[in-house]
Amino acid sequence: MAGALGFLGVPAGMQAAAAEGWRPTRPVTLVVPFAGGSATDAVARIIAQLMSEAFGGIPVVVDNRAGANGVIGAQLVARAEPDGHTLLVTTNTTHSANPALLRRLDYDPVADFAPVARIGDVPFMLTVGRNSPFHTAHALLDAARERPGQMSYASGNSTGIVAGATMARQAGIEMLHVPYRSTPPAMTDAMSGRVDCMFVDIAAGLGNVRGGQLRVLALSTAAPSPLLPGVPPLAEAGDLPGFDLISWSGVFAPARTPALLIATLNRVIRGAIEQPEAQARFAEIGYSVLSGTPGDLGRFVRRQLDVWRDLVDAAGIEKE
Incomplete structure (x- = not known):
């Protein structure tokens, strides 16, 4: 580098x-x-x-x-x-x-x-792998409501842990938390579909988003990011008012x-x-x-x- x-x-x-x-x-x-x-x-x-x-x-x-x-x-x-x-x-x-x-x-x-x-x-993104059936945060959360405890989110750091747990609590859903030693291996499993979703920071995940390996459903912050035009905040995309990490x-x-x-x-x-x-x-x-x-x-x-x-x-x- x-x-x-x-x-x-x-x-x-x-x-x-x-x-x-x-x-x-x-x-x-x-x-x-x-x-x-x-x-x-x-x-x-x-x-x-x-x-x-x-x-x-x-x-x-x-x-x-x-x-x-x-x-x-x-x-x-x-x-x-x-x-x-x-x-x-x-x-x-x-x-x-x-x-x-x-x-x-x-x-x-x-x-x-x-x-x-x-x-x-740095803001975080709610992401899924490129082959995921979910194209919106609402679709992901609705599926989790229908399958309590069967869907998973990965984390590679504390923000990922807290963001996933906060999303689950506010949405009233039960998801399996899969912690990883660091962000890169967590991203690898999110991209492959071994886990259903992951909150990852823009700095670490943007390359995989631009490369088509990850799909962004929403941002963790209340404000949008100029790096991801058109991607809504999770507060709006998932109907979770006040979500801002x-x-x-x-x-x-x-x-x-x-x-x-x-x-x-x-x-x-x-x-x-x-x-x-x-x-x-x-x-x-x-x-x-x-x-x-x-x-x-x-x-x-x-x-x-x-x-x-x-x-x-x-x-x-x-x-x-």
Whole structure:
């Protein structure tokens, strides 16, 4: 992917921001707690290239540590040395939803991390395989009502889990939840018809939609997406008023990372994602770029913990 991103030059201002503050002394690792091919992986690889250029060519590598709903990767960074060389590129899965979904969580999303920078948001799509008999969300939900407990939805992350359970609860249907280690294998089974449907983020699923392997029935957000003209929100397409779910992503360092390091990393990452060329690349994969200070991200995470707890409770999901 790096070769395809070679057109993204780093402005002098970004390089100056790096030079004025902390500078890594060895390769920087961006830990992604999801598999290669996930949306977070794609975003991390864009950021890694730009950070490397801003730091004068010091390598910035992506390390995929998938498993346990993102817990494995999050724990790795929480326990890393707070020296700026190990960062977590993650989503609401590890830092909003897991505390509400899991009985035991061996990290604290607030106490064990130093927020660095928010990256953006991405909507999810309700999809079925190309050979599915369902062409509308209404048809899918009506079939599930007629066959309680016989139809299934896949999930590859917490947003997929909560979106599927919320849809079932609001529609008054019973569906079998089939959890996967990450998004790519869940998509594979959705495309083949092994599971009936799946909520997948636009960034990870758009290529398969455009390739005809997945069919989109609705969006998880209240607003439509310019990337999928004509695709209605599920609130409308499934007659589920108020249905509105979106995934967010951000960068975190281990707790106790010095403020100078956090400030430099924030300037470099913000400089990267605010470039017009980078924003265009993010838009191609369905990301709405958002930025801000470390403090902004810290306050946002605290609010999102409440938001996702309420979503999980409303969906009737029991902790695992």
